[in-house]
Amino acid sequence: MxxxxxxxxxxxxxxxxxxxxxxxxxxxxxxxxxxxxxxxxxxxxxxxxxxxxxxxxxxxxxxLEIVEAIRKQSEKMCHVMFGGFTHEPAIELGERLVKFLPKGLNKIFYADSGSISVECAAKMAVQYQFAKGHPEKCKLVALKGGYHGDTAGAMALSDPDGMHTLFRGIMPQHYFAERPNCRADEPWDDRDFASMEQVVAEHEGEIAAIICEPVFQGGNGMWLYNAGYLKRLRKLCDEKGILLIFDEIAAGFYRTGPRWGMEHAWGTPGAAGKDCAADVLPDIMTIGKALTGGHMTMAACVASEMVADVITNSKISAFMHGPTYMANPLACAAAIASLDLFENRxxxxxxxxxxxxxxxxxxxxxxxxxxxxxxxxxxxxxxxxxxxxxxxxxxxxxxxxxxxxxxxxxxxxxxxxxxxxxxxxxxxxxxxxxxxxxxxxxxxxxxxxx
Structure with missing residues (x-):
């Protein structure tokens, strides 16, 4: 040795x-x-x-609880392709997530990592608009100062002046609004939304979705902003027929206080779904990191029934993505054990x-x-x-x-x-x-x- x-x-x-x-x-x-x-x-x-x-x-x-869950699952099956097969850990995790996630977000696509779940969210938004008869709506709007991952599609949605500038040549080009400057501990100032309104007004016909990290911008500046921004985003998206994506990979699972970062925009933060105002729910959300308690790599892209129904009932009914390790049984077992802890502690x-x-x-x-x-x-x-x-x-x-x-x-x-x-x-x-x-x-x- x-x-x-x-x-x-x-x-x-x-x-x-x-x-x-x-x-x-x-x-x-x-x-x-x-x-x-x-x-x-x-x-x-x-x-x-x-x-x-x-x-x-x-x-x-x-x-111990997560390690034991992984050990038990390893004695049965470490991996099987999710194309053509399903398995109990994937189904049980799905059932648990539907109850754990905000009400109405219940169509789950398992991904390998947070970056991949963001790629899936972007693709899902574009495929939704295509299915609605708007193939020209293939751009997203993101926030300066944001971070969504290191794969090409996720980099393209991260701060355009941040750590990924070297790779601009291989990234798709999207639109960016100024980051919210109204701090989390300050009263909401509606002028903080002017940049986003301007970007959408200029490019409305091209925009499939808006993506943001709710209240907490992580890897490009550790910035904490006012949840009033999320309310204005939801209203704007509804008015313009644009999807809203919340990237909860860093903010979710109680990191900012409540279960989800978006809950800061709810009337009274509480258990998922019970106190949630419908006007501050996303159409698509991404989760990862703490999903398995950090013991296995796994993430998920979760859609509303509306988004899933539009894609499913279109000419191209299949969502066009499929990772090799999608719904890996070991990762699913770890995530189930992690959810047990989130629910019981x-x-x-x-x-x-x-x-x-x-x-x-x-x-x-x-x-x-x-x-x-x-x-x-x-x-x-x-x-x-x-x-x-x-x-x-x-x-x-x-x-x-x-x-x-x-x-x-x-x-x-x-x-x-x-x-x-x-x-x-x-x-x-x-x-x-x-x-x-x-x-x-x-x-x-x-x-x-x-």
Whole structure:
């Protein structure tokens, strides 16, 4: 068996990591095990996972209930193609999701990842308009500052001036409105919707759908905006015959407080469907990340009956997409176990406690000399800096505090597992503070800055 140094040497020479150079940015740590909120490295360092391993490990690492569900399913069937076959885990998960999702969103297309579910949503919207006799409606409107994934179609709907500018030549061209500037903690200002109205007015005849991340723009700026924007979007889409897509991959599963990010626009946030005003439901939504509790890759694109009926009753009745690992039984089993936990644990209260602790710890950081802003909503906390410290300083803070943080650009953020204790939240915030107190360094000098 190879020792840790030999493993890391091979990794550095042959394995690419996310948003990193192949040879100049070797992996910082060799993970040996993970349990609950903690990742342990090969050299014995224990790190609180303050970013839920990119926002998906909602119930904690190596959750016993999910691991056991995967084990049991592996004894029966690890995979079978979903074309021509179905199976009990896919059916049971579908039944559970129909009850768990907002009322009326009950036609489910299983996908491999969040990016693929966004691709499916865009294709579904275009196929819907084609079926309605509007093939010219093949463009989408998205928000500047948004992030929807790394595949070509999803990149095309993400911030046009964000991290994917290198690939403009291979991406389809869509339309973009200015991001909502009315913050989540401010009163709604209807002038914030003017840019979207203008874009739709100029291109109405070409637009199949509008897509947004409800209240929380994640990977391009950690921005939290007023839910009044969602109400105006729904009204505009209804008036213009445009579909509305909510990308709940990051905001869903209690991350922002309620079960779904869209619930911030409902009259009284509550259980799915019970308090939901029909004017703030999307026609299509995407879910992923925490769907399996971060234990398997899986996502879903979910449509309303209206959207599904129009496509199904058209000349081309099949929805034209089909991933190899669609409805993988192991992933379905993991998702069922994850839903059990979401339904049986009071995550709304847990997230409220995390939010209270984040606010208490992070709000005072506005006074740091290098601080540009502080934003908190649910189990999301972000310290925006005027300039980011060096990667060496960030690494030093991680090792000194035992907290795994992965800042990007000027954003030092946390999205911890929903089981994170108050004392662990305090440790996370102390690490964020220490990074904020470091001297600024070169901009984006390696993978910590993406």
């Amino acid at each position: 190879k020792n840790a140094s030999e493993l890391l040497e091979f990794d550095a020479g042959h394995l690419w990591h996310p948003y990193a150079a192949l040879r100049n940015t070797p992996a910082r740590f060799l993970a040996r095990s993970a349990q609950g909120t903690t990742i342990e490295t090969a050299d014995g360092l224990k790190l609180i996972d303050a970013v839920s391993s990119w926002w998906c490990v909602a119930h904690g690492h190596n959750c 009071d995550y709304a209260s847990r997230v409220a406690a995390i939010e209270k602790r984040l606010r208490a710890n992070l709000e005072p950081l506005r006074n740091l000399e290098n601080a540009a802003d502080v934003r908190v909503l649910g189990a999301i906390g972000c310290l925006e800096l005027k300039a980011i410290p060096t990667s060496d300083d960030i690494l030093r803070v991680i090792k000194e505090t035992g907290v795994w943080l992965r800042p990007f650009c000027n954003y030092v953020y946390t999205m911890p597992p929903l089981i994170t204790s108050e004392s662990e939240v305090d440790r996370i915030c102390e690490a964020i503070k220490m990074i904020g107190q470091c001297e600024p360094g070169p901009v984006c000098d390696d993978e910590f800055h993406e």
